[in-house]
Structure formats: structure tokens, C-alpha cells
Amino acid sequence: MHDVDSREFASDNYSGVHPDILAAIVAANGGHQVSYGRDVYTEHLQEVFRSHFGADARAYPVLNGTGANVVALQAAADRWASVICADTAHIHVDECGAPERVAGLKLLTVPAVHGKLTIEAIRREARGFDDEHRAQPQVVSLSQDRRTGCGRNSVNQGIHRRR
Numbered sequence: 001m002h003d004v005d006s007r008e009f010a011s012d013n014y015s016g017v018h019p020d021i022l023a024a025i026v027a028a029n030g031g032h033q034v035s036y037g038r039d040v041y042t043e044h045l046q047e048v049f050r051s052h053f054g055a056d057a058r059a060y061p062v063l064n065g066t067g068a069n070v071v072a073l074q075a076a077a078d079r080w081a082s083v084i085c086a087d088t089a090h091i092h093v094d095e096c097g098a099p100e101r102v103a104g105l106k107l108l109t110v111p112a113v114h115g116k117l118t119i120e121a122i123r124r125e126a127r128g129f130d131d132e133h134r135a136q137p138q139v140v141s142l143s144q145d146r147r148t149g150c151g152r153n154s155v156n157q158g159i160h161r162r163r
Contacts, residue, residue, distance in 0.1 A: 074103045082135035084125045086112030090143045106135035
């Protein structure tokens, strides 16, 4: 049953579209534009991001949180790399394998009490950097795990890249 007064932030797919966003979509729907990011709307988006974050900033619009997580991981890691994360991490249990299938990254999960990674747990997988047969650990994903009572929504809190 739909409750118009209820708000749930468990997923970026739960809520409807804000009326201002719908109006912008309707306004953008007229005429033809070049595809693949060379349209006037994407260029305007890039200008807005550069004005806030500097001349080198670049925005990569995606459909949803899964897409955002995959793009962020791809930006942070080489194609042959691996990502260390908690065994309860959002990218491991909620993304239907997208980081591995779409990004081509191996997820190295470690046991995490209440979803919290420890240095010792990370060190168990942060190894083998000279082994060409092992997916090289380059990223540690930290998330707020809703399953363990640490937060309502699983949100990527940060990505650390080892080079």
C-alpha cells in the first residue's frame, strides 16, 4: 500500500521523481541532441560540476546507485584489481554482482563484526602485490551497513586506492 506521508531511504529506487526534475525532463524532451555525453544538457552539467569542484572535475551521470558504485570503483581501480570490503558490504550483498560482472573487479570480502572493517581484517587480503596471478588489491570500500544496525542506508562512505 502506498503511503504518501512515508519516507524510506533504503534504496535510491524507492521514491518518485521530484516535480522540478520532471519539469526539467519535459523541457529537455523537445528537439534532437547528439548522444553519448556531447549534448547541451551534459555539457551544462559538466560546467556546474567544474564551477563547484574545479576545472578538472568531471561528472558521470548514471541511472541509480548500483551504476554510481560501479563507475566509482572503475575510476578508482585498474581492470585487473580487487576491492577489499566487509562480508556485509553493500557492494557485495546488494549489487547483484555488478561490481564483478560489469566492472570486472574481484571483491575480496573479509569478516567484519557489525560491518566494521579492522586493520587486521584488511591486512589478510592486502597482500600478494608481487603475484601476477592474483587480482591486485587496490581499493578498500567502506560502507555504512544497514543490516548490522549501524545505519538505515548502505552508502559508500569512501574509497581508498593503493598505488
